[in-house]
Amino acid sequence: MNDITMDERLPILLNAYLAGTLTENERAELLRVLEQEGQTAHLATLMQEVEGEVTLPDDLSGTEDRIVRKVLDNIRARGASQQTTVVRMRRSRTWIWAAAALLLVGIGASLWHFMSEKPRPAHLPETARVNDVDPGSNKAVLTLSDGTTVALDSTAGGLVAQQGNTTVMKLAGGQVVYRAGGASGEGGAGAARPHGPAASAPGLNTLRTPRGGQYHLTLPDGTKVWLNAASSITYPVAFQGTQRKVSVSGEAYFEVAKNKAAFIVDAGGKSSIEVLGTAFDVNSYPEEDAIRTTLLEGRVKVTAPGGPFLTLRPGQQAEVRNEKISLVDHVDLDKTVAWKNGLFNFDNVHLVDAMRQLARWYDIDVVYEKDVPDIQFEGEISRNVKLSDLLKVLSRAEVNFKIEEGHRLIVLP
Secondary structure, eight states: TTTSSSHHHHHHHHHHHHOEEEOOOHHHHHHHHHHHHHHHHHTTHHHHHHSSSSSSSSSHHHHHHHHHHHHHHHHHOOOOOOOOEEEEEHHHHHOOOOOEEOOOOOOOOOOOEEESSOOOOOOOOHHHHOOOOOOEEEEOEEEETSSSSSHHHHHHSEEEEETTTTEEETTTTEEEEEEESOOOOOTTTTTOOBSSSSTTTOOOOEEEEOOTTTEEEEOOOOOOEEEEEEEEEESSSOOTEEEEEEEEEEEEEEEEOOSEEEEEEEEESEEEESSSEEEEEEEETOOOOOOOEEEESSSSSOOTSSSSSEEOOOOOOOEEEEEEEEEEEEOOOOHHHTTGGGGETTTTTTTHHHHHHHHHHOOOOEEEESSSSEEEEEEEEEEESOHHHHHHHHHHHHHGEETTTTTEEEEOO
């Protein structure tokens, strides 16, 4: 705290809260920071201008009430803002504004409702609380070259496997790291027993996340990979030759280590991405209508089956659909990697597309009782909330939900 200003400290604390990593001491610190003169003005820049009447929750504590009202005063005084963390739901001509309990940690599950038209009350049936679903977490299964499987979420930290000259380590925070040369450096008491013969030739490993899981991987060349829910990556224990080739399904974000050897990503045989030191996201879920490769840094060459290709610049996206490739310019990069940063970004997202995201993250089956409502969302909300809390926000768009036993979500008209 001595080497950092309060203006710098506030976004750090807010980001930690949104990522679900805020400690109790930091929660208290965040409230103290927001009570200081000028800090609510800083927070106000994170929220969109409010027009019309504002309704506040009735159950705020005195401290929370003062902070909320100071923030709203600053929003009105500024007349504009730079960023929004509200969730806005659109159906026909009805606009409803709702900021979930993301900006002030003391509010709990309460909502601020910013509206130009009065919404119907958010209501979920009692079954939503009885059958509530926790958000996803760091869960993955590692399959070694000899076929051995390791459930990483139930494996102690430290040494996981020794494969040839490569050591596989499990670190804190949902990470597995491959280290060439066999030097573990982090074994110790409580470490898992290594799997696989140490002298065997390096082969292929697969890291697979279930629905409701995510994981972070560092490959033998130093490339960092984040896997979204219901995704997998297959890669060699040691890269050799002039190519570093991996295969992915689902969604993965890459920060590729610079190397003379080209880095190749095979997206289920339907798209190939070639890079040399870059950061990009690949979304290749089979239930989506296209395979999308979005470039954040560097350059990538995306090839569709049959040979047509595009070379992307940062901010561009390649879509491969029905073996044809097309370019999307000026992509919202924050939206693309929101999942990696612990958020759902629903900007211009239709209800059915949002439900596919929820199905993967909460490990639920979504069923529509009648026709799919014509609803489109905007904004962001944390992925680190229970399903019922998220549905309370979405239900203000004239759509009803019911959570049944067996992780089954019913969308009602």
